[in-house]
Amino acid sequence: MIRLAAGVVVWGCFGFPALAADTPRNTALQRAFRLYNAFEYEKALKALEKASQKPDLTDEEKVSIGLLEGVLSFETQQLERGRSAFARALELNLEANPPFALAPKVATVLEEERERIRLIRFPPLPVVDPPVIGPPSGELLSKSPWGSKLRLPVAIGGGAVAVGGLVFWSRAKSLEGKVRRADPSITTTKQLDDTLQKGRTFETVGWVLMPLGVAASVGSLLFLDSPGPGVGVALLPTSQGAQMSLSGSFP
Structure with missing residues (x-):
């Protein structure tokens, strides 16, 4: 238990503050990070809803809100909301990733959404059959x-x-x-x-x-x-x- 508690403290000190430091103007977003660190997922979601209502959000803030909302939604069994939040964040930054490790199922959904958006933006080139060359005039x-x-x-x-x-x-x-x-x-x-x-x-x-x-x-x-x-x-x-x-x- 002591090791687990120490790990949570280190995670909170070195994980979420790094992301929250990029958005010092949005106190509601910082509060959502702290609530997630405290395993208060429902309260963290409410804080994110308040943070997302700020009129002058930057793209970085929107990406942070989308990623965290996606993780919190999966933690509270809101699967569709979580997938939609991931997609919203990846549409702004296709290479975005949370600054902490994800559960395998959540990481799989995040990568699925990343690949889906990538295929929409960069569709594969159509396969063109090689031209059929006719026989020479002598034939x-x-x-x-x-x-x-x-x-x-x-x-x-x-x-x-x-x-x-x-x-x-x-x-x-x-x-x-x-x-x-x-x-x-x-x-x-x-x-x-x-x-x-x-x-x-x-x-x-x-x-x-x-x-x-x-x-x-x-x-x-x-x-x-x-x-x-x-x-x-x-x-x-x-x-x-x-x-x-x-x-x-x-x-």
Whole structure:
């Protein structure tokens, strides 16, 4: 009991006078501090009501009245009044705290009100979904209906051009073989020159058409749309030159 009494005296001497010293003009507020220190909670509340009626209250005085009223209200089981008093004080000073330790339940309510007012003043930033970046124009083209419709016809047309080039190239090799074998049908110098000229012409046309057709076929399959199952182009070497095969299926 002696230790408890000594603690109360020290608390009264070093706790509440520090807060009351900030408000020397409001004697009713000082009296409320003393009554709280004496555990006279009901009388302390009445003194606070008188203190709050002073017309020229400073913000510091209003904060002190609100905090003390909140503590006294919880001590007298007036929970809603206590929460409202805490809110009134925190609206003036969001970081305000009584100069003495609070019971855990009272401290929890004070922090709840502090957080509520803080969220009102500083609401969290809204969560913004990242922008959706559309595909490049090439992808849009490859996925368009026209790309799907043109894919196979262009591939077949390119294959036909490549086959035509292969035919010309094979014809050129055939004429070249006639010259090398000294074919009996070539009897004059003019016939020899004509045969050589035709061979060079066929070979040039063949070399132009073959890569052009292959490029058209492969490009249509790669860029117009994704190829369907079984679609492909193959160019295989043979004893006479090369052989090209084109396979595919309609969608």
